[in-house]
Amino acid sequence: xxxxxxxxxxxxxxxxxxxxxxxxxxxxxxxxxxxxxxxxxxxxxxxxxxxxxxxxxxxxxxxxxxxxxxxxxxxxxxxxxxxxxxxxxxxxxxxxxxxxxxxxxxxxxxxxxxxxxxxxxxxxxxxxxxxxxxxxxxxxxxxxxxxxxxxxxxxxxxxxxxxxxxxxxxxxxxxxxxxxxxxxxxxxxxxxxxxxxxxxxxxxxxxxxxxxxxxxxxxxxxxxxxxxxxxxxxxxxxxxxxxxxxxx
Amino acid sequence: xxxxxxxxxxxxxxxxxxxxxxxxxxxxxxxxxxxxxxxxxxxxxxxxxxxxxxxxxxxxxxxxxxxxxxxxxxxxxxxxxxxxxxxxxxxxxxxxxxxxxxxxxxxxxxxxxxxxxxxxxxxxxxxxxxxxxxxxxxxxxxxxxxxxxxxxxxxxxxxxxxxxxxxxxxxxxxxxxxxxxxxxxxxxxxxxxxxxxxxxxxxxxxxxxxxxxxxxxxxxxxxxxxxxxxxxxxxxxxxxxxxxxxxx
Numbered sequence: 001x002x003x004x005x006x007x008x009x010x011x012x013x014x015x016x017x018x019x020x021x022x023x024x025x026x027x028x029x030x031x032x033x034x035x036x037x038x039x040x041x042x043x044x045x046x047x048x049x050x051x052x053x054x055x056x057x058x059x060x061x062x063x064x065x066x067x068x069x070x071x072x073x074x075x076x077x078x079x080x081x082x083x084x085x086x087x088x089x090x091x092x093x094x095x096x097x098x099x100x101x102x103x104x105x106x107x108x109x110x111x112x113x114x115x116x117x118x119x120x121x122x123x124x125x126x127x128x129x130x131x132x133x134x135x136x137x138x139x140x141x142x143x144x145x146x147x148x149x150x151x152x153x154x155x156x157x158x159x160x161x162x163x164x165x166x167x168x169x170x171x172x173x174x175x176x177x178x179x180x181x182x183x184x185x186x187x188x189x190x191x192x193x194x195x196x197x198x199x200x201x202x203x204x205x206x207x208x209x210x211x212x213x214x215x216x217x218x219x220x221x222x223x224x225x226x227x228x229x230x231x232x233x234x235x236x237x238x239x240x241x242x243x244x245x246x247x248x
Numbered sequence: 249x250x251x252x253x254x255x256x257x258x259x260x261x262x263x264x265x266x267x268x269x270x271x272x273x274x275x276x277x278x279x280x281x282x283x284x285x286x287x288x289x290x291x292x293x294x295x296x297x298x299x300x301x302x303x304x305x306x307x308x309x310x311x312x313x314x315x316x317x318x319x320x321x322x323x324x325x326x327x328x329x330x331x332x333x334x335x336x337x338x339x340x341x342x343x344x345x346x347x348x349x350x351x352x353x354x355x356x357x358x359x360x361x362x363x364x365x366x367x368x369x370x371x372x373x374x375x376x377x378x379x380x381x382x383x384x385x386x387x388x389x390x391x392x393x394x395x396x397x398x399x400x401x402x403x404x405x406x407x408x409x410x411x412x413x414x415x416x417x418x419x420x421x422x423x424x425x426x427x428x429x430x431x432x433x434x435x436x437x438x439x440x441x442x443x444x445x446x447x448x449x450x451x452x453x454x455x456x457x458x459x460x461x462x463x464x465x466x467x468x469x470x471x472x473x474x475x476x477x478x479x480x481x482x483x484x485x486x487x488x489x490x491x492x493x494x495x496x
Contacts, residue, residue: 024487121466122473125373132380214488218369221486222474225370228484229477236476238469239272240462 004207010197017213021151024217031224036158038166043244047231049103051123053113056099058127060086065135066142085184098177105174118242122226130219140199144209145216149189156181252455258445265461269399272465279472284406286414291492295479297351299371301361304347306375308334313383314390333432346425353422366490370474378467388447392457393464397437404429
């Protein structure tokens with residue numbers, strides 16, 4: 001754990017946050033190496049998409065929880081774009097719909113995906129911990145927990161290339177979610193990073209934003225740990241969760 | 249998932265709840281077979297005790313969350329005993345202290361255990377999901393989530409015998425926690441079961457109490473899944489979590 005003993009400059013704070021990404025972001029998790037390297041079966045990719053849906057579906061609730069405690073109308077207006085990006089609006093289908101295009105393409109029934117019935121309990125616990133964290137922490141700390149988006153474009157690029165190349169059951173059009181995030185994530189991350197650098201002005205606040213990013217890395221890592229344990233090794237699917245063989 | 253289509257009698261409801269225990273309680277998890285059968289190393293037992301501490305430590309907060317929404321003084325008085333059982337009071341050391349006697353006996357520093365710093369993030373996510381569930385659900389549903397205690401005495405007996413017999417690093421006195429729960433758990437569980445049978449009077453309420461017990465079984469199961477994955481197989485300890493070799 002990074003323990004601060006003095007106030008950091010804004011640029012030092014940014015460096016500390018980027019270092020966390022290099023060491024703890026889930027692009028380092030063995031499950032992603034398998035996923036992007038074409039080492040997973042259709043059933044394993046289904047399990048990933050089905051569980052990751054829970055995370056996607058929680059994002060607008062997380063962002064709404066943050067907006068619910070911001071008194072600055074300008075900041076609320078900026079942040080509301082994130083809800084629209086995920087839920088859609090008029091001509092914009094939104095990221096959750098694009099995720100469902102992916103699960104459709106993998107042959108999973110929409111009702112089943114949306115019900116979260118087959119999701120690993122560990123997935124839901126981790127995702128909801130994130131929603132609660134944002135709801136309960138002060139704004140600058142809550143904003144910092146979104147900064148994993150700083151590290152997302154690299155993994156999305158790797159995923160698009162790796163999945164198209166390595167799986168015959170993946171078509172280009174089902175990867176629209178990731179392609180769209182290549183533009184959205186940097187815009188959001190740059191804004192959030194700037195906000196955190198300008199508003200974390202005490203040692204306690206800076207410690208809070210550092211811990212928040214570590215927490216969020218744990219939320220992402222724990223989801224892949226659970227997928228790995230259930231569907232790769234030792235392959236123990238908990239009672240009630242999705243079993244690829246039941247959907248083959 | 250058990251989906252009710254008609255109202256159950258109180259005894260039918262009890263039977264449905266007991267059936268969930270037979271199928272989903274964590275005594276069935278492979279990690280417990282290893283633990284009780286003497287198949288784990290000291291480091292693996294340490295990891296279990298350290299993570300399970302997070303669960304123990306959350307119980308009084310969970311019970312306080314329940315009390316915080318009960319308007320019936322009689323019920324609050326009964327339920328307050330649970331907080332005392334765990335936190336202690338005057339001459340009574342309490343269950344959390346008894347758990348720390350166990351982690352002491354396993355050679356773990358108290359500060360480290362209490363800090364939860366080495367706990368698996370998945371443990372904390374699961375445990376806090378339980379606290380939130382009890383805080384957010386209606387009283388009869390929240391009470392039902394405690395009914396895993398119906399199934400606890402059998403596992404505690406098995407654990408006392410199995411651990412004493414199979415591990416030379418386990419002394420009788422460090423198992424005081426489990427011995428004490430042999431009396432406390434049935435008293436609590438009988439009271440809660442009676443409450444649920446008398447207050448779940450619609451199909452929706454009965455469905456709620458059934459789902460609550462399934463949820464709680466998932467909370468317990470997910471904790472063992474995470475321990476198994478990190479410390480048994482594949483043995484991938486997430487970044488920052490307890491590593492036995494660092495404490496040997």
